[in-house]
Amino acid sequence: MPKLIPVPDELSKPFWDAVNEKRLIVQHCTGCNTLQYPPRPDCQDCDSGELQWKETSGRGHILANMVVADGRLGRTRPDQPFNLAVISLDDDPKINFFSNLPGVPPYQVPIGAAVEVMFEEVEPGQLIHEWRLVEE
């Protein structure tokens, strides 16, 4: 389905550059050793500005799922209903990502199932991170 296309800014450009190289990175605070996503200027736990980018395992589990049946985003409305799943990252389950779980029918999402990151082109030259089911 056609997806909305992210426009990188100064803060997010390293993240989207990595995604375009098919790598999933998140911020790592060297002050308190926590991971952070989405990126922020400072660490939300200790306010440190000492943030580095760290590549993740790209593996996670399905924390929850919603099905968008009457959403507000015009570009995605023709494809309703569709999954809007929440993926917790195995590296730190407090980090989560959205996913449409391509190939998984709406209302049939296996909560708790293992997933791995994949990448999907939303316009020429711009990928976004997506997730697919895997065997544990």
Added chain:
Amino acid sequence: MTQQSAEWRRNRLGMGVWPHQGEVAIVGWGQSPVDRRWDGVNMDRTLGAYAILAIKRALEDAGIEPEDLDGLLCCPENMAGNPGPAGSWGPYRPYFPPPYDSEDGLTVVTNNWLRGQMPELTNIQYAPDNVPAIGDGMGFAAQACADGMYQVGVYVYTANNLEGRYRQGGEFDNAHVSGNRQWGQPWGDYQGLMTSTNVPIQQYCERYGITWDELLSPFVINQHRNGLLKNPDEYEGWSYYYQYGPSQLTTEDYVNSRHIYFPLKIWDCDRPVNSVGAFVFATAERAKDMKQKPVYVANHSQGSGGRARSTQETLEDTEKAKEWVARLVYEGSGWSPSDVDIFNPYDGFSTFMPTTLEAFQWHGVGKGDAAAFLTGDIRVEGPHPFCSGGGNLGNGRTRTAMYIDSIQQLRGTAGPRQVSIKGGRPQTAICAFAPGNSAAYLCLTNEAPG
């Protein structure tokens, strides 16, 4: 200081009990009819016309004349229009003759417009520009009165949705997304409360072994019931559902209703309406001789309990945020949970309720208790008359029901919704327009503290 400064806000722990307890009272309220939307034809049903009507009704309730007002605090925010500058609601047809020859009076209502249409407001001394929406706005009005900016003033809140559909189009139709939107909208998360509060409730259900429908349907149905319990002494009342063909929502209706963001259903969402509410605030000195027994402001609070730690808010995030909000409200009022007779928190989405209840510990509801509480007897006649006003879900998105009912309950004028506490009138109330983790609460009391 209350003109535009942020200093009036009570938005952090450690500020203590509101030092103006007992100095400000609400002495009147008024509500216009509650329509689904303006039809674009009847000029006596525009937002502006309804604002004038609500003010007149509030003045009548207070037993005062227009010239008694020296404060006019109309919130110029509104709910019309698509999100973002690209989608501002505009005239799809020519404007009308004055005073409806601009947006003012149609999609917004300002102090200036009201003063132009109500020349009888001859003594207005205080009419600030940036009056907040009703959650913060009621606190703004109370603080301004306490600070001596006015002695008798009216706060006006306009609620509308002229397009019929709520917040579609505009920026939401763009193909590209920037800023914070880049982290959710590519996957279809519009980044609002229907999703941010959805997953925490899913997690709540999983943790306590209850289904979404089992947890939320009794509350939603009871909200509709409360909304239909109109005081026969009032004009048309203040419930959309009462005014447009009253019928009681059933469990079957709820369970079979269509999904918006599954498992969230349409009955979990309030209904956008076109309506205006008004509340008269006065100093305690002026209030004591007015028609109604004053309902005193015991505290107001603002701010937020926090945000999601990552992309999607989790139950842990929500609980942490709302515990902070409850601490703020109790600290500022000097109350504990057992002091609160009436609890009318904000229910724009039913998903707000379980964690709000547990954070405020109303009627002893602790962590994990909300499911049993909400599925128990929460009728106004019962032992736990939660949200006695019916809120947005039972009345439509006026965002005023929580306040009106609290005032009525403390006055003893709630009619068939009247709650009895140990055989008498309730003495205290907490009410709010506090979406999500907002801390915009108002505490009211029958007795002037101190």
